[in-house]
Amino acid sequence: MAKHKLAAVLLATSFLTGAASAATLDVAMDTSPAGLDPHLVTAFNSVLIVQSNIYQGLTDTTPGLQVVPNLADSWEISADGLTYTFRLAAGVTFHDGSTFDAEDVAASIRRVQSTEIASPLASRISPIIGVNVIDPLTIAFTLDAPFAPLLSSLAGIAIVPAEVETNKEALQQVPVGTGPFKFAEWQPNGFISLVKFDAYREAGKPHVDEVKFHFVPEAATRQVGLASGEYDLLPSIDPATALQLQGQPGITVHQTRDLGYTLVGMNASRAPLDDPRVREAVNMLLDRQEIIDGALFGSGVPGGPLSPALVDWALPTSDYACYTQNVEGAKALLAAAGVTGPVKIVMKVLPRQDTRDIAQVVQQQLAAGGFEVELVNQEIGQFVQDWRNSEFDMFVSANGGSVDPDQYFYRTFYSGGSTNVFKYDDAGLNALLDTGRSVTDTAARKAAYDAAQRQLACTGPIAHIAYGALSTAAGPNVSGFEINPLGRLTSLLDVTLTK
Amino acid sequence: MNTRFLIGRLIDLGFVLFGVSILVFLMIRLIPGDAVAIMLGANTEITPDRIAELRDRLGLDDPLLVQYGNWLWRALQGDLGTSIWTGRPVLNEISVAIWPTVELTALSVLVGAGLSIPIGAFMAQARGGAAEVAVRVGAIAGLTIPSFWLGIVSIFLVAKLLPGVSALGYVPFTQDPLGNLQRMVLPVIALSLPMLANLSRLVRSAMLDALGQDYVRTARAKGASRRRVVYRHALRNALIPFVTSVGVSVGYLLGGAIVVEQVFAIPGLGRLVLGAISERNYPLVQATILVITATFVVVNFAVDLLYAAIDPRVTN
Numbered sequence: 001m002a003k004h005k006l007a008a009v010l011l012a013t014s015f016l017t018g019a020a021s022a023a024t025l026d027v028a029m030d031t032s033p034a035g036l037d038p039h040l041v042t043a044f045n046s047v048l049i050v051q052s053n054i055y056q057g058l059t060d061t062t063p064g065l066q067v068v069p070n071l072a073d074s075w076e077i078s079a080d081g082l083t084y085t086f087r088l089a090a091g092v093t094f095h096d097g098s099t100f101d102a103e104d105v106a107a108s109i110r111r112v113q114s115t116e117i118a119s120p121l122a123s124r125i126s127p128i129i130g131v132n133v134i135d136p137l138t139i140a141f142t143l144d145a146p147f148a149p150l151l152s153s154l155a156g157i158a159i160v161p162a163e164v165e166t167n168k169e170a171l172q173q174v175p176v177g178t179g180p181f182k183f184a185e186w187q188p189n190g191f192i193s194l195v196k197f198d199a200y201r202e203a204g205k206p207h208v209d210e211v212k213f214h215f216v217p218e219a220a221t222r223q224v225g226l227a228s229g230e231y232d233l234l235p236s237i238d239p240a241t242a243l244q245l246q247g248q249p250g251i252t253v254h255q256t257r258d259l260g261y262t263l264v265g266m267n268a269s270r271a272p273l274d275d276p277r278v279r280e281a282v283n284m285l286l287d288r289q290e291i292i293d294g295a296l297f298g299s300g301v302p303g304g305p306l307s308p309a310l311v312d313w314a315l316p317t318s319d320y321a322c323y324t325q326n327v328e329g330a331k332a333l334l335a336a337a338g339v340t341g342p343v344k345i346v347m348k349v350l351p352r353q354d355t356r357d358i359a360q361v362v363q364q365q366l367a368a369g370g371f372e373v374e375l376v377n378q379e380i381g382q383f384v385q386d387w388r389n390s391e392f393d394m395f396v397s398a399n400g401g402s403v404d405p406d407q408y409f410y411r412t413f414y415s416g417g418s419t420n421v422f423k424y425d426d427a428g429l430n431a432l433l434d435t436g437r438s439v440t441d442t443a444a445r446k447a448a449y450d451a452a453q454r455q456l457a458c459t460g461p462i463a464h465i466a467y468g469a470l471s472t473a474a475g476p477n478v479s480g481f482e483i484n485p486l487g488r489l490t491s492l493l494d495v496t497l498t499k
Numbered sequence: 500m501n502t503r504f505l506i507g508r509l510i511d512l513g514f515v516l517f518g519v520s521i522l523v524f525l526m527i528r529l530i531p532g533d534a535v536a537i538m539l540g541a542n543t544e545i546t547p548d549r550i551a552e553l554r555d556r557l558g559l560d561d562p563l564l565v566q567y568g569n570w571l572w573r574a575l576q577g578d579l580g581t582s583i584w585t586g587r588p589v590l591n592e593i594s595v596a597i598w599p600t601v602e603l604t605a606l607s608v609l610v611g612a613g614l615s616i617p618i619g620a621f622m623a624q625a626r627g628g629a630a631e632v633a634v635r636v637g638a639i640a641g642l643t644i645p646s647f648w649l650g651i652v653s654i655f656l657v658a659k660l661l662p663g664v665s666a667l668g669y670v671p672f673t674q675d676p677l678g679n680l681q682r683m684v685l686p687v688i689a690l691s692l693p694m695l696a697n698l699s700r701l702v703r704s705a706m707l708d709a710l711g712q713d714y715v716r717t718a719r720a721k722g723a724s725r726r727r728v729v730y731r732h733a734l735r736n737a738l739i740p741f742v743t744s745v746g747v748s749v750g751y752l753l754g755g756a757i758v759v760e761q762v763f764a765i766p767g768l769g770r771l772v773l774g775a776i777s778e779r780n781y782p783l784v785q786a787t788i789l790v791i792t793a794t795f796v797v798v799n800f801a802v803d804l805l806y807a808a809i810d811p812r813v814t815n
Contacts (some may be wrong), residue, residue, distance in 0.1 A: 031774070188592065189767075221651065230666070
């Protein structure tokens with residue numbers, strides 16, 4: 001009997017003493033990352049944890065998508081656009097206590113470019129052909145051709161200690177960076193804990209002592225956990241969850257325009273879609289707002305080739321005549337292109353709920369113009385394979401976005417570009433993209449990309465559908481959080497907790 | 500105890516594991532989409548060379564029979580392979596993930612089986628009374644409510660009624676015993692309730708059966724107390740179906756633990772195997788399911804032994 005009493009007392013006290021310690025920010029996400037090496041991981045959750053928190057790049061991207069100094073204090077670009085010289089921040093240390101200098105930067109660039117490491121980030125800095133350490137705090141990169149997006153690309157290239165240049169395993173388990181938080185503990189499938197880095201170069205930051213990323217597979221549990229204060233932050237929640245959480249007391253849903261978009265892809269090497277007039281007719285048959293309302297819970301805005309979040313670059317959709325639904329106009333264009341009678345089209349669909357729903361609405365809208373669209377729902381491996389081999393008439397899919405127009409356009413639309421699976425081949429557009437990439441004058445770049453957007457919006461191989469909203473929910477104790485359109489948690493070092 | 504009986508059961512164990520290993524091996528490979536396709540996903544910056552290299556490293560281009568033979572040969576030497584994603588030996592991954600599941604299952608058996616005896620005995624004695632009807636309705640409810648629903652509702656209730664109490668996640672017992680037990684309360688309730696409901700109904704009917712037997716009347720007639728008759732005479736005879744049922748329930752608890760681990764964010768074997776299936780992590784799926792099967796078979800083996808101990812007629 002005494003034992004029973006003891007157990008009861010233990011149970012009761014454990015309930016009473018259960019409060020979490022004061023300055024831990026508890027973040028809940030759905031899956032555990034496979035690894036933490038910033039040059040190897042591409043999974044969204046891995047990037048979310050390591051970027052900005054554990055690691056930093058030479059530059060950084062603000063929530064307003066401006067490129068600002070980070071580990072580099074300042075830089076100079078030579079007149080021919082081929083040499084970038086960076087002045088590095090002084091007094092920066094890595095989490096292991098070693099001092100950050102130009103050798104670490106050089107080693108990090110070499111590591112990303114090495115074929116041994118096989119980093120998926122390599123293509124982002126492929127124009128760099130020479131790295132020259134001038135002194136411990138000055139480094140110069142030489143390029144084979146002018147590459148205007150370099151500075152924004154560098155924001156995503158984490159600087160790691162020089163010692164790990166050829167080591168493919170070490171950082172996967174125990175990351176070592178210069179960021180405001182250092183790695184502390186990883187309970188597989190449980191949580192990853194990062195603690196405040198005391199020697200962080202900005203005095204007084206970060207404000208919280210620990211950030212704990214909990215891996216909680218069940219969406220309902222994450223939601224209840226936020227409401228009960230068990231979790232403080234749910235990054236990147238889906239539109240339906242965001243709607244549910246919005247009304248709840250104490251919970252703030254931070255939202256911003258997503259950089260990624262949903263799309264209908266068209267094979268520009270197959271008749272009749274090889275005719276620009278037919279592609280324009282497809283655009284004119286679509287009612288994008290109806291797709292958004294019917295398939296995306298109304299969450300999203302119609303968008304052109306660039307995300308509206310790129311305020312300095314994106315043109316408003318009102319600039320594109322083909323974005324107004326016009327069935328008669330579409331029919332006239334089809335007739336002019338010599339397309340008569342019903343057109344049979346096979347449309348492959350990326351296996352995701354939103355893309356499946358979009359495909360059904362698009363199928364109906366295109367029927368008005370005489371397209372007989374057959375939808376094929378594919379398993380992911382098969383879809384990717386067909387996509388890569390250009391084995392499609394049309395497909396519905398989703399693309400990620402970036403900070404610079406070059407990253408949206410070059411590989412996707414340039415002749416022979418690495419993801420130009422549409423086989424789109426247009427000399428005029430190639431010239432515009434070359435200009436955008438090689439001139440560093442912002443006004444000249446803007447002019448080139450304006451022209452590119454106008455061309456791509458109506459006659460390009462992609463009918464852009466919608467840009468969704470990116471949402472992060474924060475509990476009542478969190479202040480200072482700011483959402484970043486890149487989906488990264490760049491503001492955790494400014495967050496304070498009031499518990 | 501009979502040695503032949505023991506050896507016979509051990510040989511059975513070997514056959515079951517062999518059969519399961521073939522089944523699992525084929526099943527995971529017959530799901531469309533292989534590890535490489537999933538691993539690369541829609542990542543566009545990866546070349547065909549890298550795909551070929553990855554398939555080669557994983558041995559995915561060999562015929563299935565060769566792949567299975569290679570795996571079995573290494574498995575017999577105690578090498579169950581390494582995880583495709585983390586590169587760590589799968590046995591390491593399993594040895595970390597197994598403890599939360601073992602604790603969850605063991606506590607649930609303890610609670611479910613332990614409480615079912617007094618509750619079942621009570622229902623048998625108080626048959627027909629209002630209290631018994633209430634308990635019986637509760638038992639039926641316990642049987643029919645799915646664990647995941649009960650889990651989410653209980654998380655929500657604790658969040659509302661006891662704010663500030665951590666009910667989610669897992670802390671090892673050695674690190675924080677109180678925190679560990681506190682986080683186990685809800686999952687154990689959610690997991691053990693169906694078992695408790697099932698077993699107490701079983702104890703009730705077995706007891707009713709036993710209480711109607713001649714030896715019970717004889718015991719009462721010679722002056723044994725009611726309590727002694729219930730717990731010494733009737734219960735002991737009611738135990739045989741009970742023990743079998745507990746053994747079988749352990750298997751269901753392992754299955755239920757997968758669901759409960761999802762809901763309560765406990766990093767156990769269930770999470771490990773679910774994640775491994777969705778990312779087509781072949782070696783990890785095979786090893787984890789083999790471990791779960793072995794546990795199930797070993798528990799049943801132990802039940803058989805216990806059976807033999809309770810009722811010596813079994814071995815003959």
